[in-house]
Amino acid sequence: MVIRGVVFDLDDTLYLERAYVESGFAAVSRRMAEISARPASECRAQLGQVASDASFRGRVFDEVLRRDPQLAARVTVRDLVETYRSHEPTISLLPGAVDLLEGLRQRGLKLGMITDGPVASQSAKLTALGLSGTTDPTILTDAWGIEFRKPHERAFERVEELWGYSGEQLVYIGDNPLKDFVAPRRRGWLSVRLVHPEQLHIREQPAALEASPSESVHGFAEAARVLALWQ
Ligand SMILES: [Mg+2]
Structure with a gap:
């Protein structure tokens, strides 16, 4: 693959x-x-x-x-x-996030983002984190309406159209087994559940195979190794 x-x-x-x-x-x-x-x-x-x-x-x-x-x-x-x-949030990227993003970009991979939540909040977070403009596309699903939040497939379909790639060529990386991996799995994407201590949904388990990620990893370094295998 x-x-x-x-x-x-x-x-x-x-x-x-x-x-x-x-x-x-x-x-x-x-x-x-x-x-x-x-x-x-x-x-x-x-x-x-x-x-x-x-x-x-x-x-x-x-x-x-x-x-x-x-x-x-x-x-x-x-x-x-x-x-x-x-509000203008005081938040920072997890250690290793920049290295992962940069490393993937250097290896020639396209980088995108799909995030749910109020548009004003998500935009303020991206600005505070220095991520504005670093991913393309950056899809804030609430801009279409909350009915398009994950697990809705529209944002994933949009990425495929914009990049001209099929699901088998794409990976989604998220944290929440309740909603993050359903749509990518349906569309044939690979997916990675990133586990960090202190996440809000760390104890959740996927309800069924349809909601399960392809891989679970602990931290960005392990994510980079998995992605390298897939590339
Ligand atoms: Mg999340």
Whole structure:
């Protein structure tokens, strides 16, 4: 098999998503502090208390405002979500990510990206990580609508069209067995699950063969070795 292009996921593949969450909570804490004239550290603790309870996942800000009517009188959930999504994140690439990307490029492979999530957030992450313009295409699926998030095949099909390669010549590298490997597998791509300690989905297992990656690797150096074998 001869691969020609490698497409990456972003969150928890090239940087740690928990760092983004921390950065977002810090931004929201500053906003809460500004509105309520309290120390940001106190607001951060208030967020942390709710966020530590998994049952509030996806509605942390709703719960924070429900518990704090004074704050709720001055700010909306929507405003806090907007603050979180549009903040300039303090995040960095995982060690070894740049070497892998550069190494693949030097070996003549095309590099692309397919990532889900609000367009403003994903764009801000790419800028903060210095990745803007380094992959082509960079597909933010939410720009088409959230119904095109993985496991939808549209983004993978688009890469094949743009590059003029078939699935057998392409690889997708991601972290999340719940959604990352379904579409590439259906389209005949190879796929790699990159495992880093501290990922949010590290304990998830693929539900079935259809959701399984071709290979699982621990870290970028091992990924580079697998890709070299396929090239
Ligand atoms: Mg991911």
